[in-house]
Amino acid sequence: MDKKKPIIVSLGGSLVVPNGGIDEKFLSEFNTFIRRKIAAGWRFFIVVGGGSTARHYIDAAKEVSGNITDWDLDYLGIKLYFQNSGGNNSFAGHLSNDWLAEEKRRYGLL
Numbered sequence: 001m002d003k004k005k006p007i008i009v010s011l012g013g014s015l016v017v018p019n020g021g022i023d024e025k026f027l028s029e030f031n032t033f034i035r036r037k038i039a040a041g042w043r044f045f046i047v048v049g050g051g052s053t054a055r056h057y058i059d060a061a062k063e064v065s066g067n068i069t070d071w072d073l074d075y076l077g078i079k080l081y082f083q084n085s086g087g088n089n090s091f092a093g094h095l096s097n098d099w100l101a102e103e104k105r106r107y108g109l110l
Contacts, residue, residue, distance in 0.1 A: 006043040013051020013081070054080035 001007075015026060034044060054077045061068050061076055 003041045009046045011048045013049035050077050050080035
């Protein structure tokens with residue numbers, strides 16, 4: 001594999017927040033792994049999904065509203081994606097680019 005090309009990692013939100021609780025052990029091990037690879041010259045783009053948290057909110061929105069649109073459900077899922085990715089962005093510290101803040105501003109979420 002070519003270290004010059006970044007690796008895209010799709011990290012399922014359900015790995016980060018299984019059953020409503022943050023998996024600190026997993027995040028710590030993942031953080032250590034990524035930092036070791038970065039120190040060895042690898043580059044990554046890590047995308048974190050909304051996971052079970054997003055599904056719980058979406059299910060609740062359907063139940064409470066009864067007639068919520070797909071657009072609104074998608075928007076809710078996107079906001080929860082930002083929540084998960086923002087947490088992981090914070091855990092990464094100086095290794096992370098500040099793209100998340102710009103994306104939040106772009107979509108009026110900040």
